[in-house]
Amino acid sequence: MRFDLRLMSEMIAPASRVLDIGSGDGTLIEYLFRTRGCDARGIEIDMAEVTHAVAHGLPVMHGDADTDLAHYPDGLFDYVVLSRTLQAVERPQEVLRQMLRIGTRALVSFPNFGHWRVRWQLVRSGRMPMTATWDRPWYETPNIHPCTIRDFFVLCAQEGYAVERWLAVDNEGHQAPWRRFPGLANLFGEQALFLLRRA
Amino acid sequence: MARPRVTNTQAEVARQVHAAYAAVIMDHLDIPSRDTHQSATFDGGFMLDCGVALPSVTVAYRTYGTLNPARSNAILVCHALTGDQYVAEPHPGTGKPGWWKEVVGPGRPIDTDRFFVICANVLGGCMGSTGPRSPRDDGPDAPPWGTDFPPITIRDMVRAQRLLIDRLGVSCLFAAVGGSMGGMQVLEWAATFPDQVFAAVPVATAAFHSAQNIAFHEVGRQAVFADPEWAGGEYWRHGTIPARGLAVARMAAHITYLSEQALTRKFGRRLQIPATGTSSLFGDMFEVESYLRHQGSTFVNRFDANSYLTITRAMDYFDLAADHDGDLARAFRGTATRFCIVSFDSDWLFPTAQSRAIARALNRAGANVSFVEIASDKGHDAFLLDEPDFHRALSGFLSGCAEHAGL
Numbered sequence: 001m002r003f004d005l006r007l008m009s010e011m012i013a014p015a016s017r018v019l020d021i022g023s024g025d026g027t028l029i030e031y032l033f034r035t036r037g038c039d040a041r042g043i044e045i046d047m048a049e050v051t052h053a054v055a056h057g058l059p060v061m062h063g064d065a066d067t068d069l070a071h072y073p074d075g076l077f078d079y080v081v082l083s084r085t086l087q088a089v090e091r092p093q094e095v096l097r098q099m100l101r102i103g104t105r106a107l108v109s110f111p112n113f114g115h116w117r118v119r120w121q122l123v124r125s126g127r128m129p130m131t132a133t134w135d136r137p138w139y140e141t142p143n144i145h146p147c148t149i150r151d152f153f154v155l156c157a158q159e160g161y162a163v164e165r166w167l168a169v170d171n172e173g174h175q176a177p178w179r180r181f182p183g184l185a186n187l188f189g190e191q192a193l194f195l196l197r198r199a
Numbered sequence: 200m201a202r203p204r205v206t207n208t209q210a211e212v213a214r215q216v217h218a219a220y221a222a223v224i225m226d227h228l229d230i231p232s233r234d235t236h237q238s239a240t241f242d243g244g245f246m247l248d249c250g251v252a253l254p255s256v257t258v259a260y261r262t263y264g265t266l267n268p269a270r271s272n273a274i275l276v277c278h279a280l281t282g283d284q285y286v287a288e289p290h291p292g293t294g295k296p297g298w299w300k301e302v303v304g305p306g307r308p309i310d311t312d313r314f315f316v317i318c319a320n321v322l323g324g325c326m327g328s329t330g331p332r333s334p335r336d337d338g339p340d341a342p343p344w345g346t347d348f349p350p351i352t353i354r355d356m357v358r359a360q361r362l363l364i365d366r367l368g369v370s371c372l373f374a375a376v377g378g379s380m381g382g383m384q385v386l387e388w389a390a391t392f393p394d395q396v397f398a399a400v401p402v403a404t405a406a407f408h409s410a411q412n413i414a415f416h417e418v419g420r421q422a423v424f425a426d427p428e429w430a431g432g433e434y435w436r437h438g439t440i441p442a443r444g445l446a447v448a449r450m451a452a453h454i455t456y457l458s459e460q461a462l463t464r465k466f467g468r469r470l471q472i473p474a475t476g477t478s479s480l481f482g483d484m485f486e487v488e489s490y491l492r493h494q495g496s497t498f499v500n501r502f503d504a505n506s507y508l509t510i511t512r513a514m515d516y517f518d519l520a521a522d523h524d525g526d527l528a529r530a531f532r533g534t535a536t537r538f539c540i541v542s543f544d545s546d547w548l549f550p551t552a553q554s555r556a557i558a559r560a561l562n563r564a565g566a567n568v569s570f571v572e573i574a575s576d577k578g579h580d581a582f583l584l585d586e587p588d589f590h591r592a593l594s595g596f597l598s599g600c601a602e603h604a605g606l
Contacts, residue, residue: 039567047572054539054569055591057599061540061558061570071562 001027003173004083004109004191011107011165011195012036016078019043019103021065021095022085026053029060043068066090069098077103084191086110087143093155096196100161106196112168114148114186132171133190149186156196165195235291236284236320236327237261241362251349254336258363259327260284260319263303264311266368272606273369274309274597275360276318277377277384280452280510281502283326286318287311292501301585308594309376313601317367321384322359323351323509329359331432331505345505346432353380353517357387361395371395373604374597378402378582379549380510383517386557389538390519390530398600400593402541403582405553406527406560407518412548415455416511419448423504432505445504446495453494458545458578462487520560527556528563537603539596540570541589543581569596 001009005028012018014036020029023042026049032038042060044050053060065082066089080103082095087110089095099106111133121129128138134146147155149168156163168189169175185192236259245256261284266273276286276299287303289296303309303316320328331348334341364372375388375396382404389399408416423429426444434440454462466487523529538561542554551572558570573589575581582589 041567047574050571051573051588051592054571055588055595057595057602059537059567059569059599061562061568062555062572063558063570068559068562071559073563073565076565 001031002083003169004193005031007167007169007173007193008081008083008107008109009036012038012079014038017076018079018081019072019077020081020083021069021099022082023053023058023060024049026056026058026060028081028083029053029058030056033058065095069095069102072098072102074101075104079103079105079107081107083107083109084111087113087146089145092145092147093159096155096159096161100196100198104197105164106161107193108152108196109191109193110147110152111143112149112186112189112192113146114150115190116187119187149182149189149192152192152194153182156194160199161196162199163194164197166193168192238327239363239366241359241366245359245362247349247355248352249350253329253349256322256329256359256362257327257333258319258322258329258359259324260317260363261286261288262318262367263287263316264314266315267606270369271371271373271604272313273315273317273364273367273372274374274376275364275372275388276303276309276316277360277375277381277388278318278321279377279379279381280514281449281498281507282381283324284318284320285326287316290501293497298583301583302590302593308590308597310594313606314373314597315369317364317369319360319363321356321380321510323348323356323506323513325503325506330503331509332503343435343505345435346508348505348509350516351509351513353383353387353513354391354522356513357384357391360384360388361392364395371397373606374398374400374600376400376402376593377404379404379579380514382549383408383514383519386519386530387517389534389536390523393531393534393536396536397604398537398539398597400539400541400596401554401557402589403543403546403549403554403579404557405549406520406530406557408514408516409553412455413515415452415548416515418451420508420511422447422451423508429504432508434504440499441504442496442499445499445502445507446492448507449498449502450491450495453491455548456578456580458547458576460545460576461578461580464576466490527560531561531564531566534561534564534566536566537600538566538568539592540568541582541592542572543575543577543579543586543589544572545576546579546581548579 016038018038018040020042023044029040029042032040043063050062080099086092117131118129168185169191171190238257238259240257242255245253282298286299287297305312320326323330325332331344375385377385382401385399385401388396423444426441428439429441469486471484519530520527540554540558542551561568571592
């Protein structure tokens with residue numbers, strides 16, 4: 001299982017109701033059901049992934065984070081998960097609002113655009129960065145809303161979300177001592193993970 | 200090449216077309232008499248949604264597989280407009296294989312080695328359940344109901360099915376599965392008896408019959424009405440059937456079950472070689488015409504015209520949200536049923552948008568819902584055909600639900 005999914009699953013209380021947005025092949029919801037007894041469901045935009053997940057007995061529906069969250073009632077879920085997708089949605093701010101409307105807590109992971117390699121490449125070459133994390137050229141990347149860890153803290157403050165937990169890791173999922181300092185995490189973290197609550 | 204040569208009179212054409220149906224009219228129905236169908240009869244009155252009480256109802260049905268000791272492995276399969284209870288075995292009238300043999304059987308997605316499968320002929324049907332062909336009363340020479348048979352609803356069909364499953368000793372269905380009108384019944388089951396359906400699979404269906412679909416049905420009904428042999432619905436008095444009208448209704452309907460791509464792939468603009476060689480306006484026949492005529496003429500051998508009128512009307516009346524203050528989510532509020540909604544991307548009769556509307560209403564109701572659109576070029580009919588992705592999804596969904604149900 002991808003390390004950010006593993007880290008997320010460790011933050012989810014057993015027997016919770018969970019919605020995984022962008023659930024892919026359903027790895028996380030299956031893991032949450034089997035190991036934590038969660039009522040975990042998924043939304044996925046890629047129809048082949050949806051078919052694959054449903055064929056494995058997982059409750060996944062075809063849908064779009066930008067448009068389909070509006071159809072869930074308030075507070076239906078304990079956790080709403082959005083892994084490595086925030087940067088690819090059309091309206092990240094609205095998606096976060098919907099997540100914290102339909103869920104008590106939101107778990108969000110995203111690749112950090114503030115990493116030193118990204119900054120250095122832009123400064124040195126004057127061109128859009130290409131790294132292991134940001135590996136598609138600007139004209140074909142689905143990642144239309146990249147943000148940094150600091151950007152995300154600012155958005156949470158602006159929207160009034162309480163950051164219950166957060167961590168920054170490298171692409172292997174290892175945490176480093178700098179994880180307690182947002183400024184350093186924003187330089188050295190390749191992936192970020194936030195657990196938010198309605199304040 | 201393919202240019203029609205116009206040398207014939209219209210009267211001659213009419214004679215030719217009529218001759219094509221004469222054999223059908225002479226041949227008469229393949230439908231076995233009602234006594235040959237397995238059935239259960241429920242006395243003591245059956246109040247229809249229209250307010251008319253039928254003195255009794257008979258529900259013809261077939262079962263496959265074995266009911267487990269806990270009586271918890273029953274799956275109800277709901278058939279579509281012109282389907283019947285012979286879902287997984289040859290049709291006794293036509294000898295053709297069961298209409299969902301790809302889906303129901305040993306080792307199939309609805310696995311009869313694992314589940315106890317029930318399929319009932321709908322109320323209003325013509326394969327043994329109470330309908331327009333049933334005698335009006337118990338008298339020895341009682342005439343059939345004909346078009347005096349009261350209008351029925353999808354919910355009436357479902358309530359009749361519930362009597363049957365009670366009689367079979369099943370208090371809670373593990374699943375209800377059906378496509379098209381069968382999907383309407385599945386939705387109605389989940390809305391009306393939520394505690395008695397653990398899982399629901401409405402396929403290629405909608406929560407209401409659209410204006411376009413009502414319009415197509417109306418064309419079919421007018422074709423039946425326009426056939427003099429229909430005789431105001433009392434054709435049995437003359438020992439005939441409105442074969443031409445019903446065949447035209449079937450032809451028009453059949454087009455709606457296919458897709459433009461499927462028709463092009465199967466027939467294109469190919470011509471059949473004219474049998475006589477004489478040149479006339481309709482001397483040449485496109486393959487698609489021949490196919491539709493075949494569909495029409497074989498249909499009248501197995502289906503009753505008045506049943507067709509009754510059941511198409513029941514579909515037209517269907518509007519689940521309207522029964523719940525206009526809000527489809529209310530129909531499912533608080534439901535514990537697990538849903539799997541399936542649509543096909545080339546189905547323009549019950550397009551994906553209508554399935555998505557159901558899925559969203561279920562989201563609003565907080566229900567557990569899977570929703571998948573299957574890629575297929577076969578149109579609405581895809582749900583009946585060999586569609587591996589659909590079959591995998593159905594099989595996986597049922598297995599997942601079986602795990603949750605402790606089966």
